[in-house]
Amino acid sequence: MTRSARRTRRTLQVAGAAALLALSACSSSDDASDSSATSKSSGSASSSKLSGTVTVFAAASLKESFTTLGKDFEKAHPGTKVTFNFAGSDALAASITSGAPADVFASASPKTMAIVTDAKDNAAEPATFVRNQLEIATLPGNPDKVDSLKDLTDPDLKVVLCDKTVPCGAAAQKSLDASDLKLTPVSYEEDVKSALTKVVLKEADAAVVYKTDVKAAGDKVEGVEFPESADAINDYPIALLKDSHNADAAKAFIELVRSPEGRQVLTGAGFLQPTS
Structure with a gap:
């Protein structure tokens, strides 16, 4: 092979490698764009997936703080609505076990919560979120x-x-x-x-x-x-009811109640933090 031919061959090899690198860069850029678009789409879907009404049965003493948290929840999740039934915990428990439609039960004592959890396994495992004196x-x-x-x-x-x-x-x-x-x-x-x-x-x-x-x-x-x-300090438990018609939104409301933001609203109202 002549010197001129060898020079031409090297030139073609370099040009080919450059072309491959350019294609690879374009492909990576396109993949990144697709990934970014997918991520944005997924994030948008995640933030808007909650909708519908969440019905909360709550002890009368929670009226002011839960009303505030309900408004905060609706603001954070457009398209949702939180409705409340505030009354004595025993009356609420009796209503739930009689079939009253509800998604969340927040009681002023473990004893009244047990009326619900012990009846036909009506609720998920309750968690204490505040105490009251x-x-x-x-x-x-x-x-x-x-x-x-x-x-x-x-x-x-x-x-x-x-x-x-x-x-x-x-x-x-x-x-x-x-x-x-x-x-x-x-x-x-x-x-x-x-x-x-x-x-x-x-x-x-x-x-x-x-x-x-x-x-x-x-x-x-x-x-x-x-x-x-x-x-005689009362523990307040909260639980998702198993017959909930809007379980995802109900879980999210419970998460808000137990979050630092929720705790701030509740302690601001005079409630005590749980012991554990």
């Missing part, structure tokens, strides 16, 4: 000078309690038993909000409710702490 609610300015749980036994005072079947009523009774005190209220109320309302409307002088409810009432009542309440 009792406080005495009096009229503004505490005109009757209530300073202790024992003061509520004064027969001249009109005192209301939650029904003993309701978590706040069971906790109040536990506090009274621990102090060996006997108290006959003028009424037993179906949930903590009803008990507090009696004081707000001046139909009662005092009520044993949760700290969160005293805080939510603002200057409509005055709170009085009592040491016996430390022995």
